[in-house]
Amino acid sequence: MIKTKTKAITMSDSAFEEKSANFLDWFKAWPGASFHEDIEIRDLRNSGRGRGIIAKADIPEDTVLFTIPRAAIINTQTSELAKTLPAVFAPTVTDDTDNEADDDGGESGPPDNWVSLILVMIYEYLQGENSRWKRYFDVLPTEFDTLMWWSDAELDWLQASSIVHKIGKDDAESMFRARILPIVEKNADVFYTNGAQKLSEDELISLAHRIGSTIMAYAFDLENDDDGADQEEDDEWVEDREGKILMGMVPMADILNADAEFNAHVNHEEDSLTVTAIRPIAVGQEILNYYGPLGNGELLRRYGYTSVHHARYDVVEIPWNLVVSALKQVLVVDNTVWGEASAQFEPEDFEDAFVIDRDLDEPDSRGEYHGPKALKSLPEDLRDQINTILKAIRKLSPETIPDKQRRDEICLSAMRRAFQLKLAEYITSTADDEKLLSNDTVSGRSRMALFVRYGEKLILQEAISLASEKMNGSIASQDEDNQPSAKRLRTK
Numbered sequence: 001m002i003k004t005k006t007k008a009i010t011m012s013d014s015a016f017e018e019k020s021a022n023f024l025d026w027f028k029a030w031p032g033a034s035f036h037e038d039i040e041i042r043d044l045r046n047s048g049r050g051r052g053i054i055a056k057a058d059i060p061e062d063t064v065l066f067t068i069p070r071a072a073i074i075n076t077q078t079s080e081l082a083k084t085l086p087a088v089f090a091p092t093v094t095d096d097t098d099n100e101a102d103d104d105g106g107e108s109g110p111p112d113n114w115v116s117l118i119l120v121m122i123y124e125y126l127q128g129e130n131s132r133w134k135r136y137f138d139v140l141p142t143e144f145d146t147l148m149w150w151s152d153a154e155l156d157w158l159q160a161s162s163i164v165h166k167i168g169k170d171d172a173e174s175m176f177r178a179r180i181l182p183i184v185e186k187n188a189d190v191f192y193t194n195g196a197q198k199l200s201e202d203e204l205i206s207l208a209h210r211i212g213s214t215i216m217a218y219a220f221d222l223e224n225d226d227d228g229a230d231q232e233e234d235d236e237w238v239e240d241r242e243g244k245i246l247m248g249m250v251p252m253a254d255i256l257n258a259d260a261e262f263n264a265h266v267n268h269e270e271d272s273l274t275v276t277a278i279r280p281i282a283v284g285q286e287i288l289n290y291y292g293p294l295g296n297g298e299l300l301r302r303y304g305y306t307s308v309h310h311a312r313y314d315v316v317e318i319p320w321n322l323v324v325s326a327l328k329q330v331l332v333v334d335n336t337v338w339g340e341a342s343a344q345f346e347p348e349d350f351e352d353a354f355v356i357d358r359d360l361d362e363p364d365s366r367g368e369y370h371g372p373k374a375l376k377s378l379p380e381d382l383r384d385q386i387n388t389i390l391k392a393i394r395k396l397s398p399e400t401i402p403d404k405q406r407r408d409e410i411c412l413s414a415m416r417r418a419f420q421l422k423l424a425e426y427i428t429s430t431a432d433d434e435k436l437l438s439n440d441t442v443s444g445r446s447r448m449a450l451f452v453r454y455g456e457k458l459i460l461q462e463a464i465s466l467a468s469e470k471m472n473g474s475i476a477s478q479d480e481d482n483q484p485s486a487k488r489l490r491t492k
């Protein structure tokens with residue numbers, strides 16, 4: 001069982017309960033809001049889950065657990081900020097649509113969804129008691145376990161995991177400096193009202209990081225009820241006509257914790273979002289949402305936790321340069337031939353990295369998944385790229401790769417070698433990690449990192465075994481090819 005408790009519990013139980021109670025009262029007061037009497041917000045800090053929502057009685061399937069009126073959501077449509085500074089938020093056709101932070105720190109154009117929501121959240125936060133969402137801000141976190149907040153020593157526990165290179169803290173900071181700070185500075189009279197103390201640049205950057213992390217772990221993409229085919233031009237819940245989706249903070253829906261086996265679903269309707277039970281929920285069970293088929297590395301990066309159920313979606317990334325090293329080890333070829341073959345391609349002809357995952361089905365409509373956690377195939381795109389270079393080598397040196405059979409063998413052997421090289425980059429073995437996980441000596445962030453790297457090693461081992469099986473199969477079928485056929489035997 002994976003222990004996920006990490007943060008020291010700094011707020012007293014009574015203060016924590018009081019904030020939850022105030023938040024619930026505030027939520028219920030929104031016109032159109034509902035909260036089922038058989039559920040409650042519970043303090044789950046002892047199991048490292050912050051707040052969560054628990055069933056107080058058995059709940060039948062399809063029960064509406066709570067309703068969030070769209071007016072209670074925080075985004076550019078509901079906050080006064082966009083109305084006060086319309087020029088800042090004016091959309092253009094070149095607006096980004098991916099809901100990911102700009103990582104180039106570019107200054108031009110209107111803010112994308114991500115930047116807009118950070119601005120709105122900074123504005124509402126600085127309004128303090130004057131914000132309609134003050135009771136909501138009171139239950140938002142101020143500390144995070146997402147990778148952005150880990151020290152180098154803590155990140156070292158992830159060993160060779162590629163997730164370490166996807167944290168993007170510096171990119172986020174460049175984006176804050178380019179796109180957030182200038183707007184807040186230029187409109188200080190709007191952001192700092194009612195005697196609010198002006199923040200220094202450093203304070204504003206750290207607030208932007210905090211809010212950015214909150215958005216990453218809490219915000220929702222707000223779909224429209226409509227299927228998008230004939231949306232009205234003036235439909236204010238869809239920001240443009242090309243299916244772009246607005247991001248927003250959805251009070252109460254984001255009190256739900258989540259897992260890869262879950263029991264509730266958030267439905268996006270015209271005037272509200274409703275959360276319903278997608279299967280019967282027994283008294284005492286936690287109501288759980290779903291964040292998608294994410295591996296534990298990505299779950300840790302974005303949400304700051306790991307889960308046994310998410311391990312089936314674990315992934316490993318194999319850099320192409322590692323595959324090239326592996327190819328050079330398995331292919332006995334002169335350096336000149338290698339150099340001439342490589343020179344036929346531009347760097348952009350090749351992918352930089354390849355993902356190994358189990359490609360398993362997502363959970364069904366009841367939030368349950370099925371089938372074993374097993375790797376069924378090796379990455380096709382990796383095989384194609386290796387074959388591209390092998391074909392170039394064959395043209396220059398046919399004796400090295402006499403036929404397709406030999407090329408397949410070399411390809412499999414290079415893949416297997418690359419997986420072995422990747423596995424060797426982790427400084428502990430799978431067995432070491434298994435031992436560490438089976439006792440309680442490692443806890444908190446280190447334990448979550450240990451679980452991520454262990455999951456990646458398991459995939460690599462599965463990939464190595466699969467490549468070996470295929471190599472044996474390929475050798476066996478080659479042997480068959482070399483055997484005289486049954487017909488020939490008979491006629492001899």
Ligand SMILES: C[S@@+](CC[C@H](N)C(=O)[O-])C[C@H]1O[C@@H](n2cnc3c(N)ncnc32)[C@H](O)[C@@H]1O
Binds near residue numbers: 004256
């Ligand atoms: C949308 S919030 C859910 C509410 C949150 N527990 C709170 O107290 O505000 C998402 C955050 O909750 C925590 N969380 C969600 N699901 C979890 C789980 N299955 N195990 C541990 N923590 C979880 C993570 O810290 C995540 O970043």
